[in-house]
Amino acid sequence: MAGPAIRASGLEKRFGDVRAVQGIDIEVSEGELFGFLGPNGAGKTTTMSMLTGLSRPDAGSIVIGGIDCSRNPKAAQHLTGVVSDESNLYPELSGFDNLCFSGALYGMRREARRRRASELLDMFGLGEASSRKFSGYSKGMKRRLVIAAAIMHRPPLLFLDEPTSGIDVESSRMIRQLLSLLHREGVTIFLTTHFIGEAERLCDRIAFIAGGRIVRTDTVERLLQPVQGRHVLTVSLSGGCTVPLGDLERAFPGLDFYLPAPDELRVESGEPLKAGSLVRFLEERGVEVEEARKRVLSLEDVFVEITGIGAGSMLKEKERGRRQ
Amino acid sequence: MKTWIAFWGIVRKDMTAYYLKPPNVSWGLLFPLAWTGMFFIRSGQGIHSLLSVLPGMIALSILFGTSSMLAVAVTFEKKAKAFDRLLLSPIPLVLLMLAKTSGAILFGMFNALVPVLLGFWFADLSGADWRMVVPAVLLMAVVSTYLSLLLAILATEVFEVQTLSNFVRFPMIFLCGLFFPVTALPGFLQPVSFMLPLTYGVDILHAAIHGEQLLPSALDFAALAGFCLLLFVLCLRSINRHWIG
Numbered sequence: 247m248a249g250p251a252i253r254a255s256g257l258e259k260r261f262g263d264v265r266a267v268q269g270i271d272i273e274v275s276e277g278e279l280f281g282f283l284g285p286n287g288a289g290k291t292t293t294m295s296m297l298t299g300l301s302r303p304d305a306g307s308i309v310i311g312g313i314d315c316s317r318n319p320k321a322a323q324h325l326t327g328v329v330s331d332e333s334n335l336y337p338e339l340s341g342f343d344n345l346c347f348s349g350a351l352y353g354m355r356r357e358a359r360r361r362r363a364s365e366l367l368d369m370f371g372l373g374e375a376s377s378r379k380f381s382g383y384s385k386g387m388k389r390r391l392v393i394a395a396a397i398m399h400r401p402p403l404l405f406l407d408e409p410t411s412g413i414d415v416e417s418s419r420m421i422r423q424l425l426s427l428l429h430r431e432g433v434t435i436f437l438t439t440h441f442i443g444e445a446e447r448l449c450d451r452i453a454f455i456a457g458g459r460i461v462r463t464d465t466v467e468r469l470l471q472p473v474q475g476r477h478v479l480t481v482s483l484s485g486g487c488t489v490p491l492g493d494l495e496r497a498f499p500g501l502d503f504y505l506p507a508p509d510e511l512r513v514e515s516g517e518p519l520k521a522g523s524l525v526r527f528l529e530e531r532g533v534e535v536e537e538a539r540k541r542v543l544s545l546e547d548v549f550v551e552i553t554g555i556g557a558g559s560m561l562k563e564k565e566r567g568r569r570q
Numbered sequence: 571m572k573t574w575i576a577f578w579g580i581v582r583k584d585m586t587a588y589y590l591k592p593p594n595v596s597w598g599l600l601f602p603l604a605w606t607g608m609f610f611i612r613s614g615q616g617i618h619s620l621l622s623v624l625p626g627m628i629a630l631s632i633l634f635g636t637s638s639m640l641a642v643a644v645t646f647e648k649k650a651k652a653f654d655r656l657l658l659s660p661i662p663l664v665l666l667m668l669a670k671t672s673g674a675i676l677f678g679m680f681n682a683l684v685p686v687l688l689g690f691w692f693a694d695l696s697g698a699d700w701r702m703v704v705p706a707v708l709l710m711a712v713v714s715t716y717l718s719l720l721l722a723i724l725a726t727e728v729f730e731v732q733t734l735s736n737f738v739r740f741p742m743i744f745l746c747g748l749f750f751p752v753t754a755l756p757g758f759l760q761p762v763s764f765m766l767p768l769t770y771g772v773d774i775l776h777a778a779i780h781g782e783q784l785l786p787s788a789l790d791f792a793a794l795a796g797f798c799l800l801l802f803v804l805c806l807r808s809i810n811r812h813w814i815g
Contacts, residue, residue, distance in 0.1 A: 298658055301815050319814060323660040334651035338587045350579025351659035353572025395655075 249312050251276045251403050251434035252297060256306035259292050266292040268458040270306070274436060274451075276402075279429045281449035282438040285555055289458040290438040291331060291407055297436070298328045298405050311403065324352065327396035331407040333388035337381035341372055341391050344380055345398055352399035359398070366394040371420060386417025393421060403434045410444060422448060446470075446545040456553040466545065473543035479519040481511040481528070482536040489531050497527060514543075576661045580669035588643050589677045597638070598677065602631035602684035609749060620693040622782075625775030626748030627685035628703075629768055632710045633739055635681030637718035640674035641731045644722040648813070657813060667805060671715045678711035695779070702778035702787060709794040710771035716801035717767070723808040747772045752784060767797035 252274040259267040267289045274280040284290050295301040297308060299319030308315045310322035335344040342363050349359030367376045370390040375383065383391065389409060396404060406425070410418040425448055429435055439445050445452055446466055453463040462469070491503045501519070504512040511528075513519060521538040528535055549555070588594065606627045647653040656666055686703075689695050718735065725731035745759065746752070746768035752760055763769045770785070770793040777783035777790075785793075 299814070300654060300657060320660060320662070323658060326658075328658045330651055330654060332651045334655060336583070336587055336652055337650075339583070343586075347579055347583050348655070350583075351576050351655065351661065353575045353660075355575065 250274060251311060252436065253309040254297060254306065257293065257296055257303045258305040259296060259301065260304050266458055270460050272453065274434060276434055277432045278450050279435045279437065279448055281445035281452040282436065282455060283440065283442060283445050283452055283549065284455035285440055288455045290455060294405055294407055294438055298326060299323050325401060325403050327399065327401035327404045329393050329396045329406040329409055331411065333392050335380045335392060335395060338379060340377050340379055341367060342376040344391060345395055348395040349398040354399060362398055366398065370394045386413040389413050389417060389421060393424065404428065405436045407438050410441065442546045442549055454549055454552055456555055462552050469548050470545060473547055475516055476543040477515050477517065477519050477540065478543055479513040479521055479538060479540050481538045483509045483511060484534040484536050487511050488533055489528060498524065573661055573665055576659060577665055577669045580656065581672045584673035588639050589673050594639060598635055598681045599684055601634060602627060602681055605630055606685045606688050620689060621780045623749065624685055624689045624779055625772055628682045628707065628775055629710060629748050629772045630743065631681040631685055632678045632707065633714050633742065633768065636674045636678035636711055636714040637735050637739060639677065640671065640715060641718045641722040641735055642728055644670065644719065645725055645728050645731045663806060663809060667809065671719055674715045674718065675711045678714060679707055682707050699778040702774055706771050706774040706778065709798060710768065712798045713767040713794060713801060716798065716805050719805045720801060720808060723805065723812055742766055742768050767794060770794045
């Protein structure tokens, strides 16, 4: 591929009155694992549809592997593999036949498809289920086969839409390992997800998208820099905090106190926090403490700070994803 | 070469996954058999009347053979996002459409064979002009298939496409001269008949099998080919508009 693997500028997409994507610019280098993070409805899938040729942008330009796809969405499809957010293989065909069919769609000859399909089935731990119909696969197995189908023709650029959403822990881990392997082999990966931890672990760079706009793009290290080494203690209170924050700051110097909600006290520090003394201090002053939770600040906090979208909504989506 | 591998891949997959499934094959055999038998008995004019029923039976078998599975399969694939796999592959849209419809066209032609074989068995088809029958059957299968694809593009649910198909198919049985001439229809309905592609195909079959003809065959073929082209272009534009929005 010549130049960046993906270069999109000024992408816009409307659905009726809704502006799903509003002037998005993306540049992904060759061999990079690029994360595209945002809540449901943020414009992730719409952006990916435009980049992969499933939909046309209303405005803006797309260049994939040096090929301008702005007018002809199919121009660079031979360079890409796409994993949709749904397990969209053919239920009536076996795992092996599904892979062979995917290979045929990219012009692979019979022997080459059969060899590659067997190789991938083994690589994805599906060798024993190769002759079983796709409809009989578990959710995790289906996701793995969908990814295998996307890389049948060895594309230099792989798009994945929520690859680990709604599947078991073991399959998720296997998929993450496979993505790392493909990344090491030099495949450019464009990953959309709302699992922030997954993006933090896998990606070189991340773009945060909210309300159809990219609000920040940076390397994981740089995104994490402001919260590096910051410790947080979240104290849930049943009747609100009746102790003034000033009293708390005097009693515990070096700690920062916030009240993000009437029944929640947030404490931040550059040092590991001890919950016991603070809880005792509050209870002695008549404040009823329900729960105190310690954690280290993560990319999720960065996301919340940058996008203004509450971690709660992301967590709800995670739960929804797990239930699916 | 690479795109042809994809083309045959799609045709083979559709044949395996849909058209050559035992329920579909048995339906493809039983449906024309049952209808031919029914119309033959109903006509009550003896074995020779089979020749006048045959063009309508061939048309009916093609119409239902092409439309029954394709529309449902495409709507189902679109809903399950399996069709996106085809749209995401580097196959030109025209070739993709040809591949996706080839199975239905072949299946429709296979269905048409059933009443033809019955005709061979029970009647004298020595006077039939096969040089007209074969291309007419092919064009009728193509036109029915693209009509069915167009309905599939407009629908989002399987039940929607089934309903739409019935609204299109059943009136055509009565309006296109399958079992009684278009001229026997009330005057206000006759222009509608000539707006439907099947009318021209059935007219060719009537001419080729028992010599009765409404329009010159050249005009019938031209109209049928025109409908094929029109529906192909409409399908292509609709896919571009609805599915690659």
